[in-house]
Amino acid sequence: MTEFIPPATRFFALPTPFAMKRGGALHGARLAYETWGELNAHADNAILILTGLSPSAHAAANADDPSDGWWQAMLGPGKPIDTNRWFVICANALGSCKGSTGPASRNPDSEEMYRLAFPELSIEDGASAAHALVTGLGIKHLACLIGNSMGGMAALAYIHRFPNHARNHINISGSAQALPFSIAIRSLQREAIRLDPNWNEGNYGEANYPENGMRMARKLGVITYRSAMEWHGRFGRVRLDSEAREDDPFGMEFQVESYLEGHARRFVRKFDPNCYLYLSRSMDWFDLGEYAAGNVLRALSALHIRRALVIGAETDILFPLEQQEQIAEGLVSGGSNAEFVALPSPQGHDAFLVDIARFGPVVADFLADL
């Protein structure tokens, strides 16, 4: 699976054993990360970025890897997350296949890939791994913890588990608990993978990769990552050129179908299906409310953070705006200085990746004030 790992990736050895929330432990596990900028003498200019389900640690170009990263426009010298000022760390999620230990990694007990022998993965495990990385780099306090999407969940778990460690927080298109619409979508994505005969209870290889299942999962993902409004303006009812159509009575005919197919083709064989299943399920399980007898607002109000910025896109159907509003409301009720910003981006859940014109200045202004 080394082909998934970007060249600038560094590896941090997690404490051994690394206990997992739902039981079991990892031995000899590692977290993949990249950095930008310089840590100052007081080690008080560090920002940690926690990602969504699929990104690697390569958020932007750096000396070891000049290729564009997944948040290229947001991160760099003079950019909203200004690496002239900040020392920025981006971690690949625990359980992923892009350098961090996950189901596609070698199980030291068997010397074979973990596959489904990987212990049950929780969002909280990812938070603890990220905290181990940060402290291992000699950083006692994060100047700011940034989490996007699944990373927004992990950031809340991080703040819960390690009070007073992060001084400030930006939560983007995140949520404090998974709700049934998102659970239903993710459950269907997992079912598509599990139904692929090649999945074979997790025992696939390069020659029999569950490509159809992953393609369906990715297409359903992309449908929920964007918005009907964006697609109406972008694709309308435009059809493919007749030569681009398949010779198939039910084949692709509209541009929107070709767009989904292109996304799927760029994803399959670039992500490990078992890792996808584990990370997807960890989001369904996440509920910060479990730390306050089911009361998610009370759990949020118990978090200690100096200042927080909570941003969402009005068109997000996967992590709907009400969930970002709830995060801000909970933080405020606990005495934090939290600001909620709803952006009218048409790109839905993915807006933070593409609508830098809107997200960039909000993030830049917040960081400039710290």
Place this chain on the structure above:
Amino acid sequence: MTEFIPPATRFFALPTPFAMKRGGALHGARLAYETWGELNAHADNAILILTGLSPSAHAAANADDPSDGWWQAMLGPGKPIDTNRWFVICANALGSCKGSTGPASRNPDSEEMYRLAFPELSIEDGASAAHALVTGLGIKHLACLIGNSMGGMAALAYIHRFPNHARNHINISGSAQALPFSIAIRSLQREAIRLDPNWNEGNYGEANYPENGMRMARKLGVITYRSAMEWHGRFGRVRLDSEAREDDPFGMEFQVESYLEGHARRFVRKFDPNCYLYLSRSMDWFDLGEYAAGNVLRALSALHIRRALVIGAETDILFPLEQQEQIAEGLVSGGSNAEFVALPSPQGHDAFLVDIARFGPVVADFLADL
């Protein structure tokens, strides 16, 4: 496929040959229907109901079949569509498998099932078949044409093709053209069916029915038929009893997953997969705008209807409210007396089937005024 056909179903022989919009013709085709109430001496109290993708003609109990129909609470003596006053016809869609001729019917040319030899099906073909049924029953003018969802598309095609035939119109959760979000969803549903090895290019049988593909298609359908808001209130994060869970690390755990599975199990083997593919694709193709050089508002304004009621649910993501607003706006701009009603039903696209408390009075008031 006779097991799909409700007992009260009657059959109307369509003209032979029955020419199809995109080419080809049906021979010896029929349309399944049921009726309620009595046609009066002037034959001017007839209402036709055109359905969504999957319902049969059995909209409500009648003398020949006392079982509840799919719109039981809406239709009957003293109900919003009052069968003491109106003679109501409900047609099973052309291309369906519940009595009307479709891909699961016998092809008179080969004496075998049509399967993919069925000609390409358009929404307009369904409209023409329904019009043939109505006139065949001795009705020159419909007092009101009612269309729901796909039937709302078919109703607009009907009014376009047969001007001045329907005097009044109720369009519920319909649209004048398919937009890319809905096309994407339906394309993915069709792909799930086509990926099932049992589909076998349409050549399945009872013993090798593409159950997995149909289950995925149905689950994705149900996700888009309802709304996140409804599910949040209805399921929240409630888990299944441990004994109801499968012994599978990625099996169902949340109530919402069990709800989807229940819907899927009630659907598979009750609907023919090839019929599903044909009807689904016909919706993607539908665009009333093609009758006005791509301008859907102008196409709507050219429709002749005396009074119209256009209803939508605010939470509908599959046929979003803007599409019902567009229908009303287009009809009004053409001089029709059209009213647009947006209902705050939480049940999304399916609301007209279940939120009778809101939809019933609106329909009843409109019909009472005719």
